[in-house]
Amino acid sequence: MIAEIIATGEEIRTGALADTNSACIAQELEGCGVEVTRLHGVGDDLHRLSALLKEVGGRADVCVVTGGLGPTVDDLSAEAAAEAAGVGLRLDPPALESIEAFFRARNRPMNPSIRKQAMLPEGADVLFNPVGTAPGFSLKVGGCLCLFLPGVPFEMKRMLADQVLPRIAALMGGRRDHRLIKTLSCFGLTESLTGERLAGLGAEFPGVRLGLRAKFPEIQVKLYASGADEDGVSQQLEKAAGGVRQRLGDIVFSDSGEPMEAAVGGLLRKRQATLAVAESCTGGLISHLLTEIAGSSDYFIFSAVTYANHAKTAVLGVSADTLLSCGAVHEDTAREMAAGVRRVSGATYGIATTGIAGPTGGSAVKPVGTVCIGLACEERTLGFRFHYTYDRRSMNKQMFAMKALDILRRELMALPHR
Amino acid sequence: MIAEIIATGEEIRTGALADTNSACIAQELEGCGVEVTRLHGVGDDLHRLSALLKEVGGRADVCVVTGGLGPTVDDLSAEAAAEAAGVGLRLDPPALESIEAFFRARNRPMNPSIRKQAMLPEGADVLFNPVGTAPGFSLKVGGCLCLFLPGVPFEMKRMLADQVLPRIAALMGGRRDHRLIKTLSCFGLTESLTGERLAGLGAEFPGVRLGLRAKFPEIQVKLYASGADEDGVSQQLEKAAGGVRQRLGDIVFSDSGEPMEAAVGGLLRKRQATLAVAESCTGGLISHLLTEIAGSSDYFIFSAVTYANHAKTAVLGVSADTLLSCGAVHEDTAREMAAGVRRVSGATYGIATTGIAGPTGGSAVKPVGTVCIGLACEERTLGFRFHYTYDRRSMNKQMFAMKALDILRRELMALPHR
Numbered sequence: 079m080i081a082e083i084i085a086t087g088e089e090i091r092t093g094a095l096a097d098t099n100s101a102c103i104a105q106e107l108e109g110c111g112v113e114v115t116r117l118h119g120v121g122d123d124l125h126r127l128s129a130l131l132k133e134v135g136g137r138a139d140v141c142v143v144t145g146g147l148g149p150t151v152d153d154l155s156a157e158a159a160a161e162a163a164g165v166g167l168r169l170d171p172p173a174l175e176s177i178e179a180f181f182r183a184r185n186r187p188m189n190p191s192i193r194k195q196a197m198l199p200e201g202a203d204v205l206f207n208p209v210g211t212a213p214g215f216s217l218k219v220g221g222c223l224c225l226f227l228p229g230v231p232f233e234m235k236r237m238l239a240d241q242v243l244p245r246i247a248a249l250m251g252g253r254r255d256h257r258l259i260k261t262l263s264c265f266g267l268t269e270s271l272t273g274e275r276l277a278g279l280g281a282e283f284p285g286v287r288l289g290l291r292a293k294f295p296e297i298q299v300k301l302y303a304s305g306a307d308e309d310g311v312s313q314q315l316e317k318a319a320g321g322v323r324q325r326l327g328d329i330v331f332s333d334s335g336e337p338m339e340a341a342v343g344g345l346l347r348k349r350q351a352t353l354a355v356a357e358s359c360t361g362g363l364i365s366h367l368l369t370e371i372a373g374s375s376d377y378f379i380f381s382a383v384t385y386a387n388h389a390k391t392a393v394l395g396v397s398a399d400t401l402l403s404c405g406a407v408h409e410d411t412a413r414e415m416a417a418g419v420r421r422v423s424g425a426t427y428g429i430a431t432t433g434i435a436g437p438t439g440g441s442a443v444k445p446v447g448t449v450c451i452g453l454a455c456e457e458r459t460l461g462f463r464f465h466y467t468y469d470r471r472s473m474n475k476q477m478f479a480m481k482a483l484d485i486l487r488r489e490l491m492a493l494p495h496r
Numbered sequence: 497m498i499a500e501i502i503a504t505g506e507e508i509r510t511g512a513l514a515d516t517n518s519a520c521i522a523q524e525l526e527g528c529g530v531e532v533t534r535l536h537g538v539g540d541d542l543h544r545l546s547a548l549l550k551e552v553g554g555r556a557d558v559c560v561v562t563g564g565l566g567p568t569v570d571d572l573s574a575e576a577a578a579e580a581a582g583v584g585l586r587l588d589p590p591a592l593e594s595i596e597a598f599f600r601a602r603n604r605p606m607n608p609s610i611r612k613q614a615m616l617p618e619g620a621d622v623l624f625n626p627v628g629t630a631p632g633f634s635l636k637v638g639g640c641l642c643l644f645l646p647g648v649p650f651e652m653k654r655m656l657a658d659q660v661l662p663r664i665a666a667l668m669g670g671r672r673d674h675r676l677i678k679t680l681s682c683f684g685l686t687e688s689l690t691g692e693r694l695a696g697l698g699a700e701f702p703g704v705r706l707g708l709r710a711k712f713p714e715i716q717v718k719l720y721a722s723g724a725d726e727d728g729v730s731q732q733l734e735k736a737a738g739g740v741r742q743r744l745g746d747i748v749f750s751d752s753g754e755p756m757e758a759a760v761g762g763l764l765r766k767r768q769a770t771l772a773v774a775e776s777c778t779g780g781l782i783s784h785l786l787t788e789i790a791g792s793s794d795y796f797i798f799s800a801v802t803y804a805n806h807a808k809t810a811v812l813g814v815s816a817d818t819l820l821s822c823g824a825v826h827e828d829t830a831r832e833m834a835a836g837v838r839r840v841s842g843a844t845y846g847i848a849t850t851g852i853a854g855p856t857g858g859s860a861v862k863p864v865g866t867v868c869i870g871l872a873c874e875e876r877t878l879g880f881r882f883h884y885t886y887d888r889r890s891m892n893k894q895m896f897a898m899k900a901l902d903i904l905r906r907e908l909m910a911l912p913h914r
Contacts, residue, residue, distance in 0.1 A: 091532055094524025094707055094718060096514060100537065104511025115544065117537030119518065126533065204616055250734055259512070270629070273568035274609050280569075289506045289540065289570050291513070292648060302506065354799075358750055361787025362780035366799040367734025372855050380807040381781045383773075383799035385792075389841060393798070393811065422576050423807060449618055467602050470650060 079250055081107050082138045084118045084130060086145040087229055091121030099234050101145045105240055111255035111304065112140060112248055122152040124161070130398050131162035135220030136155040140246060142238075145229030147212040149191040160199035162219045170198040173213045176206050205241040209233050214241065223249065249341050257304040260315040262322050264297045265338060265484050266329040266496070276324045283318040294473065295480040296338065299326070328493045331484070338483045341366040345490040346377035346427070353486070355381040355424035356394055356415040358406065359433035359449060363479045384415070390432075395416030407432050409450050409461030416452030417459050427489070428454040429482050433496060435474040449478040453485055458496070459483075497668060500556040502536045502548060504563040504573060505647055509539030516650050517562045519716065524656055528664055529673030529722070542579065549580035550776045553638030558664060560656075563647030565630040568611040573644050579618035580637045588616040590633045594624050627651050632659065641667065649670040659746045667780030675722040678733040680740050681748045683756065683902050683914070690715050693743045701736040712891065713898040714756065717744070749902070756901045757785040763908040764795040764845070771904070772843035773799040774812055774833040775866060776824065777851035781897045798841040800903040802833070808819050825850050825877030827868050834870030835877050845907070846872040847900050853892040867896040871903055878903075878913070 083103050089095040097119055104114045116137070122290045127146075136143045146155030149152045158290050160167050174196035181188040195212045198204060205214035207223065210233040225242050227234045264272060269292045276299065280288055289300040298400050301318050305311045323330055332341045346353055355364050355378075365381035368374050387406055390396040396414040402444030412430045433449030440446035447466040452459070462485065466477050488495055507513040510813050515537055522532045533556070538544050545564075554560045563681065564573030572675035578585050592614035596726040599606040602837070613630045616622060628651040634643045643660050645652045682690060687710045694717065698706055707718040719736050723729045741748055750759045766770055773782050773796075783799035786792050800811050805824055808814040822828045830848045838846030851867030858864035865884040880903065884895050906913055 080608075085535075089707060089709070090519075090535070091522065092526045093519035093524075095531070095709060096516040096519035097535070098514040101508075101511035103512035104509065106511075108510045114511070115539070116548075117508070117515070117535075119505075129532075235795075238764070259510070270567040270607055270609055273566075274607055277609075279570075281846070287506075290566075290568050291505075291507050294648070298507070299670030300512070304511075357780075357783075362775075362783025362799055362801065363795075364785040365775075365780025366893075369781075369801075369803065369853075370890055370893070374779075376802055378779075379804040380811070381780055381799075381801035381803075382811070383780070384799070385787070385799075386797040386841075389798040393840065422811065423804075435787075451549075472788055473650070475784075475787070 079112045079139045080137070081112045081140040081340040082116045082118065082134045082142045083114060083140065084134070084141060085118065085229070086122065086143065086188050088125060088152070090119045090145070098231065099231055102231070102235060103142050103144070103238060106256050107140070107142070107246070108245060109328065110243060111250065111257050112246060122146060122154055124154050124158050125151055127154060127158035131158060131219050131301045135162060135222040135224070136216040138222050138239055140249070141219070141222050142242060142405045143223045143224060143226045147195060147214060147226060147228050149189070149194050153164050155425045156198055156215070159202070159219065159224060159226060160219050162472065163217055164200070165200040167197045168200050170196050170202070170204055173198055173204040174214055176198060176204065177211055180211055185235070207233060207239055208240070209236050216245065246280055249409070255304050255306060256308040256311050257302070258311050258315055260301040260319050260321060261335040262299040262326070262330050263332040263335065263337070263470055264299060264326060264329045265295065265331055265480060267297065269297050271454055272299065272326065276322065279318070279325065282321055283314070286314055286318040327378050328488070330382045331487060337367070338480055338487070340371050342483050342487050342490070343371050343374055343377060345487060349361060349490065351378050351426035353377050353427045353429070354379055354423035354427065356417045356419035356430035356452070357381060357383045358385060358415070358431055359435045360431045360482070361385065362411070363475050364429070364431065364482060367479060367483070379425055380419065382419055382422070390415060394422065405444070407434060407444050407448060407450055409452070410464050412452030413454070413459045414452070415462040417456035420454045426455065427486060431478050431482050433478055435471045435478070447474055449481065451485055453489055455489065462495070497530045497557045498555070499530045499532050499558040500534045500536065500550065500552045501532060502559060502561040503647070504538055504540065504545060504561065505569070506539045506752070508537045508563070508825055509870065517647065517649055520649070520653060521562070521656060523563065523677070524661060525558075525560070525664070527675050527677065527826050528661060529663060529668065529675055529907070531843075540564060540572055542572050542576050542764065545572060545576035546579035549576060549637050549642060551837055553580060553640040553642070556640050558667070559637070559640050559642045561642060561644045561662060562652055565613060565644060565646050567612050567630070567633060574616055574633070577620070577637065577642060577644060581617055581619070581635055583618040585615045586618050586827065588620070588622055589624040589635070591616055591733070591818050594622065594631055595629055598629055600643045612654055613831050623655055625655055627654050634663065651672035673722055673724060674726040674729050676729050676733055678719040678737050678751070679753040680717040680737060680744075680748050681746045681750040681755070682717060682744060683713065683749055683898060685715065687715050688707070690717065690744065694740065697736070697739055700739055701732070704732055705734040713895045726759065749905060755785070756898055756905070758789050760901050760905050760908070761786065761789050761792055761795060763905060767908065769844035770795050770797050771845045771847070772837045774837035774846065774870070775799060776803060776833070776846035776849060777853045778849045778893050778900070779803065781893050782847070782849065782900060785897060785901070797843055800837055800840070808833060808835070812840065821859045825852060825862050825866055825868055827870070827881050829869040830870030831872070831877050831879040832870070834872035838872045844873065845904060846870070847904050849896050849900050851896055853889045853896070855889060865892055867899065869900045869903055873907065880913070
């Protein structure tokens with residue numbers, strides 16, 4: 079079964095708003111075994127929208143449309159749908175009743191313009207909206223079942239789950255095809271080198287399609303497979319994932335799509351270990367990432383963002399001699415920062431970053447993009463130096479943070495440091 | 497002049513990634529006076545992509561395509577373009593030279609698969625990519641100039657500005673219409689309340705179109721106007737912006753589109769003041785935001801992310817009595833954290849957050865979404881408590897961080913605290 083998705087609205091057409099609804103709908107449809115072939119964005123233009131609906135109606139089995147159901151003159155979806163289907167508009171009593179009930183339940187007066195939302199194409203079925211004032215509707219255009227939803231994301235999501243997916247499941251009957259995706263997250267090789275290591279893998283695992291995606295600063299290897307037997311598809315993907323792991327080795331840090339900070343958090347929890355962080359050039363980003371994970375207070379206890387040198391000395395006990403002789407950006411300073419934050423906090427592990435995120439502050443010896451990373455634990459204290467060549471401060475920060483977390487991951491898994 | 501935009505990639509088609517590139521391109525094209533009529537998303541499918549290019553080639557004047565220029569087998573844009581234009585692929589020497597130069601400049605070995613990126617359709621002109629390894633290209637398909645860019649957003653943006661917009665300006669010749677957008681960034685009212693305060697403003701400023709956009713956690717008021725006279729359009733927008741400011745007052749924190757952390761940084765620099773932060777529930781996010789701004793080391797000196805209670809006592813000197821009698825989430829604790837981090841660091845201002853970002857850790861008295869914020873300066877130390885009702889941990893963290901920065905902004909501007 080083939081589906082297309084249409085997002086409507088001037089804010090979509092002009093780019094004032096990035097369309098996130100369509101991605102959400104595509105994921106849900108693909109999850110049901112529907113193949114999404116095209117996404118479309120169009121403005122509030124009656125004839126362009128009705129022409130597009132006719133075009134899709136002649137090609138797809140299902141089309142989900144968002145936006146244009148509101149009470150104002152630029153809300154044109156019902157009119158465009160009627161034009162595409164060659165029918166008129168009529169007042170839909172169940173739609174009107176659902177709108178009136180929404181206002182009654184909230185003790186709010188109903189503005190007369192709201193009645194426009196109950197004008198649906200002849201032959202349409204209303205899709206009730208329990209969380210907003212604009213009902214949706216479904217209508218056949220050509221051979222295609224078109225489902226119209228509001229553009230407000232949380233209303234759209236609720237109606238997609240309650241009203242649209244059950245209708246699509248019914249349409250599919252017994253022909254449900256399971257489309258699964260497996261994501262292996264990697265760090266440590268460029269996208270092209272990752273691709274070279276995986277060359278020819280497709281031939282080894284027929285039926286599994288392989289895609290690479292740079293989700294900076296990680297590289298994701300995505301495996302796609304589909305079939306009627308969900309367990310079979312899942313096993314196929316697991317086997318292919320094994321093949322990917324064999325070729326990529328320890329650069330794969332997760333096979334569930336979880337980010338590096340969650341993988342590291344899981345390892346710390348498994349070892350009942352705690353972590354403290356000393357950040358200079360990453361400016362709080364490592365701590366922010368770690369604390370995005372619910373339950374991170376089980377292992378993350380403290381971070382010192384010591385942007386100024388005197389904070390490195392006062393809070394972390396970095397020696398003034400080291401700062402003077404080596405400078406703030408040095409392996410020895412990073413080691414002392416990591417050891418200091420571990421000592422101050424009593425954590426099992428301490429990690430530290432000090433470097434030059436740019437755009438200024440670089441020199442010939444320590445150019446922008448240089449980062450020194452420290453790691454301290456009971457057994458040892460290590461210092462590393464790396465150099466990256468990104469043009470943007472925020473990318474340098476992200477790469478520095480990822481590298482520091484990966485060094486900790488390698489230590490926790492007893493992998494070689496590189 | 498009519499333009500369409502195509503985003504390619506399995507991650508776009510399946511919804512694994514929301515397409516933000518197209519919105520960015522649409523804004524820029526509209527800004528040049530080009531009318532964007534349709535946006536498209538398609539997967540890595542050679543025939544679907546070439547068919548779409550042919551379709552657009554028969555309809556639009558310009559088409560910008562993102563994605564599919566990489567070194568791996570699922571990167572199909574050049575092949576699809578060649579098929580749509582009815583030509584073959586050939587090795588493009590300037591493209592190869594630009595790729596080799598990229599690797600030489602970074603002292604990185606060039607792996608063989610990268611050469612694929614220099615295979616362009618016959619008749620194509622290379623578009624150099626100064627920030628990545630995959631060059632783009634332009635090619636006529638039917639009557640339409642198609643411009644192919646990488647899918648990585650920062651590479652796409654750089655090439656859009658350097659390579660695409662000048663070519664479009666040249667195409668338009670003297671027919672250029674200036675389409676300007678002015679953004680006023682607001683914090684402190686919901687989108688609907690902001691909209692109500694601005695009701696009727698459109699009638700006061702004919703020719704200026706007003707749009708509201710929720711860019712969580714801020715609300716952006718966007719003013720659009722266009723015309724042949726750039727200065728006139730700009731003045732029109734400035735007048736309307738004055739009208740917006742009059743109605744919204746001190747909730748407008750920027751009229752240049754800069755984020756809150758840049759606005760606060762600008763105020764600190766103007767006052768030659770410094771800042772230290774004590775973060776509990778925001779987990780490093782405030783520091784991360786502040787240090788995203790280049791030059792923030794001029795005013796930001798230290799942050800302590802004291803996730804564990806003993807870190808609050810040991811590093812910030814929060815009294816054990818306060819923690820025992822009031823708990824970690826309390827106005828008094830926030831005040832002591834702010835005063836402590838200011839004292840430890842010697843900063844002019846200290847701000848602090850302590851709260852419950854969720855999903856667990858809430859109680860009847862202090863539910864998830866509760867945040868206490870402290871502010872310390874020479875004259876006084878203040879504590880505040882707020883409660884938000886977002887479902888997601890990351891949204892709570894963002895809102896808490898934004899509120900703390902807004903409290904500092906109000907203090908720096910001597911605005912009333914609310």
